[in-house]
Amino acid sequence: MADAPALLRDVFGFDAFRAGQEEIVDAVAAGENVLAIMPTGGGKSLCFQLPALLRPGVTLVVSPLIALMRDQVRGLREAGVAAGALTSANTPEETDAVWDALSAGELKLLYLAPERLASGGTQRMLANAGVSLIAVDEAHCVSQWGHDFRPDYLRIGELRRALDVPLAAFTATADAETQDEIVTRLFDGEAPRAFLRGFDRPNLHLAFQPKDSPRRQILAFAAARRGQSGIVYCGTRAKTETLAQALREDGHPALSYHGGMDPEDRRGVEDRFATEDGLIVVATVAFGMGVDKPDIRWVAHADLPKSIEAYYQEIGRAGRDGAPAETLTLFGPEDIRLRRSQIDEGNAPPERRAADHGRLNALLGLAEAMECRRKSLLHYFGEDHPGDCGGCDLCDSPPETFDGTEAVRKALSAALRTGESFGAGHLIDILIGNETDKVRQRGHESLPTFGVGRDLSRGQWQAVFRQIMGRDLMRPDPERHGALWMTEAARPILRGEDTIRLRRDTIDRAKATRPQAK
Ligand code: ADP
Ligand code: ZN
Numbered sequence: 001m002a003d004a005p006a007l008l009r010d011v012f013g014f015d016a017f018r019a020g021q022e023e024i025v026d027a028v029a030a031g032e033n034v035l036a037i038m039p040t041g042g043g044k045s046l047c048f049q050l051p052a053l054l055r056p057g058v059t060l061v062v063s064p065l066i067a068l069m070r071d072q073v074r075g076l077r078e079a080g081v082a083a084g085a086l087t088s089a090n091t092p093e094e095t096d097a098v099w100d101a102l103s104a105g106e107l108k109l110l111y112l113a114p115e116r117l118a119s120g121g122t123q124r125m126l127a128n129a130g131v132s133l134i135a136v137d138e139a140h141c142v143s144q145w146g147h148d149f150r151p152d153y154l155r156i157g158e159l160r161r162a163l164d165v166p167l168a169a170f171t172a173t174a175d176a177e178t179q180d181e182i183v184t185r186l187f188d189g190e191a192p193r194a195f196l197r198g199f200d201r202p203n204l205h206l207a208f209q210p211k212d213s214p215r216r217q218i219l220a221f222a223a224a225r226r227g228q229s230g231i232v233y234c235g236t237r238a239k240t241e242t243l244a245q246a247l248r249e250d251g252h253p254a255l256s257y258h259g260g261m262d263p264e265d266r267r268g269v270e271d272r273f274a275t276e277d278g279l280i281v282v283a284t285v286a287f288g289m290g291v292d293k294p295d296i297r298w299v300a301h302a303d304l305p306k307s308i309e310a311y312y313q314e315i316g317r318a319g320r321d322g323a324p325a326e327t328l329t330l331f332g333p334e335d336i337r338l339r340r341s342q343i344d345e346g347n348a349p350p351e352r353r354a355a356d357h358g359r360l361n362a363l364l365g366l367a368e369a370m371e372c373r374r375k376s377l378l379h380y381f382g383e384d385h386p387g388d389c390g391g392c393d394l395c396d397s398p399p400e401t402f403d404g405t406e407a408v409r410k411a412l413s414a415a416l417r418t419g420e421s422f423g424a425g426h427l428i429d430i431l432i433g434n435e436t437d438k439v440r441q442r443g444h445e446s447l448p449t450f451g452v453g454r455d456l457s458r459g460q461w462q463a464v465f466r467q468i469m470g471r472d473l474m475r476p477d478p479e480r481h482g483a484l485w486m487t488e489a490a491r492p493i494l495r496g497e498d499t500i501r502l503r504r505d506t507i508d509r510a511k512a513t514r515p516q517a518k
Helices: 004-010 021-029 046-054 066-078 092-103 114-118 120-127 151-163 176-187 214-223 237-249 263-275 308-315 333-345 350-367 373-380 405-417 424-431 437-441 458-470 488-494 504-512
Strands: 034-037 058-062 083-086 109-112 131-136 167-171 193-196 208-210 230-233 254-257 280-283 298-301 325-331 401-403 474-477 483-486 501-503
Touching: 004 021, 004 046, 021 034, 021 046, 021 193, 034 176, 046 058, 046 131, 046 167, 066 083, 066 109, 083 092, 092 120, 109 114, 114 120, 114 151, 120 151, 131 151, 151 176, 167 176, 214 230, 214 237, 214 298, 214 325, 230 237, 237 254, 237 280, 254 263, 298 308, 308 325, 308 350, 308 373, 325 333, 325 350, 333 350, 333 458, 333 474, 350 373, 350 458, 405 424, 405 458, 405 474, 405 483, 405 488, 424 437, 424 458, 458 474, 458 501, 458 504, 483 488, 501 504
Parallel strands: 034 167, 034 193, 058 109, 058 131, 083 109, 131 167, 208 325, 230 280, 230 298, 254 280, 298 325
Antiparallel strands: 401 501, 474 483
């Protein structure tokens, strides 16, 4: 019988395993229950395709991505492996042919869309098909709180019990709660062997910039990469259209893409992006799972993603071919406010919201990091990195920091003296001594904090508030129009028991820019 290295070479045409692949292949082939967390582009399909050839009978692959399944089936057939798929995209003839091959015991891999599991007929057929392994792609789809939840994924655990075969689950989502949910729902709570591998993508350059003029910033970034394929992620559907328009006016081939478009139009954009060189897609997160183009040279975020996991997945779509690729993420106080209120206004239970705030905080911490971003990012995913990666904006030019304790205390006390009832805009008016109508109506010009912050401009104070929110010292209250209230973490600073350093560059840069429209 062929062994794994021979199959790797002869069937898949690869010279060597990638980091982490071999151990996963061995464990899966040996019939262990496995949970493998691998970054997008890490080569997870090989980790179930190759074991499928080493195991008797047929391996069932559950995947939510029809196009990807069809690609994989085509690729396997070209390599001489008997594979088939049962999805809603099949013709009746295709479906019949797959069932025939299955009952004749001819298939090695059967790809299955999760909806199929809802049918009792499918379950009965599978029971007699000699299934020896279940592989679950995008296993985080079983998480009810995740953005990709697929109700039919909840049936996979049942199927595993019924068939009584090992299960290998794959995902690129690394946070602990999603992992727990996968273990509970797919493995009935019995811990599988877990592999967490290779989150570093050394060919991706990481960079963040405070948002001062997003359109100009994105146009400049794209202009420096003319002719390269890229994705711009936006927070709203409307923005994908205006930004795509602006890019076209600047001479780029650019298309917009969002969940409100016709499925047909969406498919048109996906196809063009996959086949044309140098196209830019300006999209919401709806353009995501299943974007499988290896030579995307850059990913930019015109708006802050919702969490550190979302950030990682989205930038991870660039540079899958291993060649250098660049990323840029813009962030501003409006983003922070929007993301916080989305979390608070969602109907998740309180623990979940707290966790979501935590994931957002992790991203904001990364945005305002003072040293190597790669080190901070990988630390979040449980990997050690020595820093000084040479592939992030902070390693390119380390930011200068200064003791920002006094500025932060002024900002905190402005909030406290006004009953934690106002947003950053009004607090800044107080700090810089700007007598607006609102200030006069509330009598805030007579506060001791009125005008104590004249040493900084409005833009600089906005940068201070951004760093304050980034470190979760204050949070906007969605029930009270985003009024900022102080978290526990702020108290030691206010009491003079702790100091805080701020990045000088974001504050200096703010000095030069015009104040942001509110
Ligand atoms: P993902 O983990 O995102 O599902 P894929 O399984 O699609 O990633 O693999 C990403 C790319 O890496 C594919 O183009 C695949 O052919 C390639 N690949 C996977 N394993 C190897 C390997 N051992 N050597 C070289 N290329 C590989
Ligand atoms: Zn670095």
